[in-house]
Amino acid sequence: MRESLYIGIMSGTSLDGIDVALVDFNFPTPSLIETYFLVYDQYLREKLLALNQVGYDELHRAALLSNQLSRLYADAVEGLLSKSGVSSQNITAIGCHGQTVRHCPQSERAYSIQLGNAALLSELTGITVVADFRSRDIAAGGQGAPLVxxxxxxxxxxxxxxxxxxxxxxxxxxxxxxxxxxxxxxxxxxxxxxxxxxxxxxxxxxxxxxxxxxxxxxxxxxxxxxxxxxxxxxxxxxxxxxxxxxxxxxxxxxxxxxxxxxxxxxxxxxxxxxxxxxxxxxxxxxxxxxxxxxxxxxxxxxxxxxxxxxxxxxxxxxxxxxxxxDWMEAFAFAWLAKQTINKVPGNLPAVTGAQGCRILGAIYTA
Known part of the structure; x- marks a missing residue:
């Protein structure tokens, strides 16, 4: 395994699709090796938009969408690796932001929800996945964003x-x-x-x-x-x-x-x-x-x-x-995954308002 290779996955507020970036951290300046984009279809966009508001049977719908997104993330990773000619065995980890459907960072009720089943993504790709980057910063009194x-x-x-x-x-x-x-x-x-x-x-x-x-x-x-x-x-x-x-x-x-x-x-x-x-x-x-x-x-x-x-x-x-x-945020989440794997903080308290630097994310080992 080349321990310098990471993948970043970003699907943002625009709901246009999934950005995936393959990054090499072997040199002082990180190198963006390859990129891949997978577009969301209209039906998926509508289902994701619906979860931004209170609605019927939200937990069930959110769980199903998390699984669906993770399968799409896995497809995007497969497309990226095929395009680059790099084997999944050479990837240290995937940093997956997930799809934000709620972001309420204020006061004691603070929370932020990003859909995505990181365990399923790890199973489908055979690669360690780092996800849920915002929660630790919010637990430390921060807003969980921006992290880039x-x-x-x-x-x-x-x-x-x-x-x-x-x-x-x-x-x-x-x-x-x-x-x-x-x-x-x-x-x-x-x-x-x-x-x-x-x-x-x-x-x-x-x-x-x-x-x-x-x-x-x-x-x-x-x-x-x-x-x-x-x-x-x-x-x-x-x-x-x-x-x-x-x-x-x-x-x-x-x-x-x-x-x-x-x-x-x-x-x-x-x-x-x-x-x-x-x-x-x-x-x-x-x-x-x-x-x-x-x-x-x-x-x-x-x-x-x-x-x-x-x-x-x-x-x-x-x-x-x-x-x-076009690839800044996917690049950034590859870097954030590297920070987590190496047990190094990934937030900036002056940016998010957290009480201190924290190691972000949860690791799902392949």
């Missing part, structure tokens, strides 16, 4: 330059990597989640390709102002969020029903841009370089607007640093 900033620090930290990593997935989050301050990271609001839902509702497409539809609309100033006034945006970090807050019902509560759909889409894109940019200007005005990853990095209209909102700062995709923007 610790990985950002390792791979992107610079001894002289203050860098910001912006991940625009379903939810957008920010990592501040300053040579003079501790790492700070937090969710700043909706990334693609509202835009995708609105686009699907009104065009039948899963997402607004390159922001072309939003570009045909005009921003509705009073709607944007009302959305930006939502209390979450003014909360200080640490903070995290998800579909529990930012969903279609939340958006509809601000609409009177006569808005042009394309104008709403333009406004939602501007909301994502403004909440990211305002967070950076408020908390990290001295930052020199901004690097974007996640699905939103491929939305040309969003990136152009973000560059305008962050005028004076250098804005690029993480691709220029050697990490493909």
């Amino acid at each position: 900033p610790a990985f950002h620090q390792v791979i992107f930290g610079h001894t002289e330059k203050h860098r910001i990593i912006v991940n625009i997935g379903g939810i957008a989050n920010i990592t501040s990597l300053s040579p003079r301050r501790e790492v700070i990271g937090f969710d700043c609001g909706p990334g693609n989640i509202l835009m995708d839902a609105w686009c699907l509702q009104h065009t039948g497409s899963l997402y607004d390709h390159n922001g072309y539809w939003a570009e045909t609309g005009c921003i509705i100033p009073e709607l944007l102002e009302a959305l930006l006034a939502f209390p979450f945006f003014s909360l200080p970090p640490p903070k995290s969020t998800g579909r529990e807050i930012f969903n279609s019902e939340w958006l509809n509560s601000y609409l009177h029903g006569k808005e042009s759909p394309r104008n709403v889409q333009a406004t939602l894109l501007k909301l994502s841009v403004e909440t990211i940019a305002q967070s950076i200007w408020l908390h990290f005005p001295e930052a020199e370089e901004i690097y974007v990853c996640g699905g939103g990095a491929r939305n040309g209209k969003l990136i152009d607007e973000l560059k305008t909102a962050l005028s004076g700062k250098e804005v690029n995709l993480t691709d220029v640093l050697g990490v493909d923007a």
Whole structure:
């Protein structure tokens, strides 16, 4: 077995599918060897979305979906290994985030639920699986998210330059990597989640390709102002969020029903841009370089607007640093699995609010 090889699996809030990454940690700089993507079908997306809200027979439905997801994760791993030509016997472990269906990190009622049967995944792949990364951080008083900033620090930290990593997935989050301050990271609001839902509702497409539809609309100033006034945006970090807050019902509560759909889409894109940019200007005005990853990095209209909102700062995709923007989180969960296997903490208390550094995840040995 090559003890340097790990697999990371990420299926995020956007519910588009499963990202799988094969990573080699044999060198000082981790190397992304191969990637694989397995798309969710519409029926699975609908079943997962239904579990984001209270409903009938939730425990049974969640258990069945956990098994179904794990079989899909195993299929994705098989596809990755076949594509790479690497044997499963050479993989030390899989880091599997699971599919988040509830994230409620506040107060003594804190919990976060990611679907996935890690034991089944280990049986199907014959590979040790590390899963349930958020629970230990939450038990230690943290929010359990975001967890990727610790990985950002390792791979992107610079001894002289203050860098910001912006991940625009379903939810957008920010990592501040300053040579003079501790790492700070937090969710700043909706990334693609509202835009995708609105686009699907009104065009039948899963997402607004390159922001072309939003570009045909005009921003509705009073709607944007009302959305930006939502209390979450003014909360200080640490903070995290998800579909529990930012969903279609939340958006509809601000609409009177006569808005042009394309104008709403333009406004939602501007909301994502403004909440990211305002967070950076408020908390990290001295930052020199901004690097974007996640699905939103491929939305040309969003990136152009973000560059305008962050005028004076250098804005690029993480691709220029050697990490493909599409594969950042899968890469990160391979790293988090390595941390767990090696009994090294994977969280950052300054990011999540936990009482201290903790070894994250549960190990299901092959």
